[in-house]
Amino acid sequence: MILTKYEEIENFILKGIQSNIYKADEKVPSENKLAESFAVSRMTARKALDSLVTRGYLYKIKGKGTYVKDNENRDDIYLDEMIGFTRRVERSGKTPRTEVKTFEIRKPSRKTAAKLGISRNEDIFYIERIRHINDEPVILEITYMPVKVSPDLTKEEIKKSKYAYLRKRNHRISEMVKEYIPVIPNLEVRKLLLLDKNMVMFKIELISKLEDSSIFEYTKLYYNQNKYRFLQITKSSKVD
Amino acid sequence: MILTKYEEIENFILKGIQSNIYKADEKVPSENKLAESFAVSRMTARKALDSLVTRGYLYKIKGKGTYVKDNENRDDIYLDEMIGFTRRVERSGKTPRTEVKTFEIRKPSRKTAAKLGISRNEDIFYIERIRHINDEPVILEITYMPVKVSPDLTKEEIKKSKYAYLRKRNHRISEMVKEYIPVIPNLEVRKLLLLDKNMVMFKIELISKLEDSSIFEYTKLYYNQNKYRFLQITKSSKVD
DNA sequence: GAGTGGTCTAGACCACAAT
DNA sequence: TTGTGGTCTAGACCACTCG
Numbered sequence: 001m002i003l004t005k006y007e008e009i010e011n012f013i014l015k016g017i018q019s020n021i022y023k024a025d026e027k028v029p030s031e032n033k034l035a036e037s038f039a040v041s042r043m044t045a046r047k048a049l050d051s052l053v054t055r056g057y058l059y060k061i062k063g064k065g066t067y068v069k070d071n072e073n074r075d076d077i078y079l080d081e082m083i084g085f086t087r088r089v090e091r092s093g094k095t096p097r098t099e100v101k102t103f104e105i106r107k108p109s110r111k112t113a114a115k116l117g118i119s120r121n122e123d124i125f126y127i128e129r130i131r132h133i134n135d136e137p138v139i140l141e142i143t144y145m146p147v148k149v150s151p152d153l154t155k156e157e158i159k160k161s162k163y164a165y166l167r168k169r170n171h172r173i174s175e176m177v178k179e180y181i182p183v184i185p186n187l188e189v190r191k192l193l194l195l196d197k198n199m200v201m202f203k204i205e206l207i208s209k210l211e212d213s214s215i216f217e218y219t220k221l222y223y224n225q226n227k228y229r230f231l232q233i234t235k236s237s238k239v240d
Numbered sequence: 241m242i243l244t245k246y247e248e249i250e251n252f253i254l255k256g257i258q259s260n261i262y263k264a265d266e267k268v269p270s271e272n273k274l275a276e277s278f279a280v281s282r283m284t285a286r287k288a289l290d291s292l293v294t295r296g297y298l299y300k301i302k303g304k305g306t307y308v309k310d311n312e313n314r315d316d317i318y319l320d321e322m323i324g325f326t327r328r329v330e331r332s333g334k335t336p337r338t339e340v341k342t343f344e345i346r347k348p349s350r351k352t353a354a355k356l357g358i359s360r361n362e363d364i365f366y367i368e369r370i371r372h373i374n375d376e377p378v379i380l381e382i383t384y385m386p387v388k389v390s391p392d393l394t395k396e397e398i399k400k401s402k403y404a405y406l407r408k409r410n411h412r413i414s415e416m417v418k419e420y421i422p423v424i425p426n427l428e429v430r431k432l433l434l435l436d437k438n439m440v441m442f443k444i445e446l447i448s449k450l451e452d453s454s455i456f457e458y459t460k461l462y463y464n465q466n467k468y469r470f471l472q473i474t475k476s477s478k479v480d
Numbered sequence: 481g482a483g484t485g486g487t488c489t490a491g492a493c494c495a496c497a498a499t
Numbered sequence: 500t501t502g503t504g505g506t507c508t509a510g511a512c513c514a515c516t517c518g
Contacts, residue, residue: 004487007427030503041489046504051438054294055424062504063496079319079420079472180319180470182422182440184295187247198291200422200440230420232319244506270484281508286485302485303515 005040009048012038017057017068024070028058031066054184054198056226071226075133079232084161085131085139094133101192102128103155105147112144115207115218123147127158130192133227140192140222149214162217166210173216176208180230189222201225245280249288252278257297257308264310268298271306294424294438296466311466315373319472324401325371325379334373341432342368343395345387352384355447355458363387367398370432373467380432380462389454402457406450413456416448420470429462441465 003011016022029037034045049066052058060066075092089096106126113120124144131139143162145153150165157165166172181203185195204221243251256262269277274285289306292298300306315332329336346366353360364384371379383402385393390405397405406412421443425435444461 003427006487032502032504041491043490044488047487049504051424054438055426060504061497063498063502065497065503082474174475176474178472178474180420180442180472182442184291184440186295187243198294200424202420202422232418232420234322234416234418235414246506272484281510283509284507287506289485300485301516303483303517305484305516 005038005044006048006051009034009038009040009045010051013048013052014057022068024068024072027065027067054200056199059199060197069226074226074229076229076231077223079230084163086161089133095135097132097135098159099130099132099137100127100155100159101130102126103158108144112218116144116146116215118146118215125150125153128192129158137193138224138227140189140224141219142221143217143219145217146215149210149216166216171210171216173208174211174213176206178204178206180204183222185222193222193224195225199225202228202230245278245284246288246291249274249278249280249285250291253288253292254297262308264308264312267305267307294440296439299439300437309466314466314469316469316471317463319470324403326401329373335375337372337375338399339370339372339377340367340395340399341370342366343398348384352458356384356386356455358386358455365390365393368432369398376464377433378464378467380429380464381459382461383457383459385457386455389450389456406456411450411456413448414451414453416446418444418446420444423462425462433462433464435465439465442468442470 013022013028016028022028028049031042031045031049034040034048035042038045049058049060053060053066056071057069058066059069075088077088085098086096104126105123108116108118108120108122108124110120112124113122116124118124124146127141127143127145129141129143130137131141147153150169153165157168163173182200183203184198185193185201189195190198202223204223206217206219206221208216208219210216253262253268256268262268268289271282271285271289274280274288275282278285289298289300293300293306296311297309298306299309315328317328325338326336344366345363348356348358348360348362348364350360352364353362356364358364364386367381367383367385369381369383370377371381387393390409393405397408403413422440423443424438425433425441425443429435430438442463444463446457446459446461448456448459450456
């Protein structure tokens, strides 16, 4: 099989990573070095490196160089374990912090109104929260909530937990539908999570309902790069 | 906020998709048209389109043009529903087919041996299967199984179901650990699934054990582009 | 033949890091 | 000052599709 020049370079770097010639958080050859040693233009060498950045193998630092990404030491998230961010982080001995970036009342977009099952002129809370672990931003959460369902919600309460607020009001979630989506984040998400480069990451979209079937929230969650592994354990299943 | 030229073009196309000016499976402006109307070089226009392809908004056909991806009409996969491929497809009124691309005995790589908990000189089955729906390849499955655990496995049996084989032998899976991973597929995966372009997709890696805790398989599953939605429904949870 | 996307070149200027 | 990555240009040749 014939490869393009940039595919040759990609494979060269990948082999170097697999054989541990290029170690985690150490440099791979610069774009100019690669261009010279493969006798290609710098743009071709760049294309190879950029591809490996997007695929999660490398990261770049302007003015410094290109480095091998360390994908070990990620935190595990079990899909069936209903545990909140704060408790999960504390259990692992780290320090969680929640930053409420935005808390305001808006009218929903057409898409959001449809998700919430309301009309476009009803008010909603628009809430952006950033979850930090040891002061590093790891999760961006964007929540849309109908004001009529949670009329007395305050910014102070949202700093803690949406679900603690529910308990206080003697409500609870009766059903939650989650969709797991592989994405490359857009500019806004990259900015909020301090990611300077495109790379694959995890998005979860969820809708949760209360006991009376009213929709409590429509939420999008973006999980920072390879800080997380998403696991599911199934016991004694009746597979296939 | 100042945007680069290719980001301007990306946003222009995205707005056109959101406002339905560019409709599903219809063309967006060609690279040359965009280069002209934005007064940039063709390479810059290309960079914008390529980014949107990787992010799953567009697809390109050489010699024809660049089209808006239709992300509706995807099949739902429920993470908690333990149902096999064949039954799930038939339930939706479509025709499933399994192609056994490779079935051979090998020695495992270091990584595979570690996953299977065996030594590098024990034999394993290496199995590549491609799942088709209505003759379109949608899932690539790569399985590693220790021969000593399933010594009498045949290619004929693997054409049907791994788990039917287990039942025949009066065994069953006692535990399955799955990891969900967002990836951009490599060349080999793209070739087998007939994908001509880089784009985000879903990978599942799983390890399943039998009642005696022996490891039955280590399997990687690649789900074709946006043919699938991965959903999870949680009822009456004790959230956060 | 005209238009499309795919690859590639040989430059350029910039912002940023390190020394 | 040197080296790095980030953006961008103005070409080129190719393979493919379609009329």
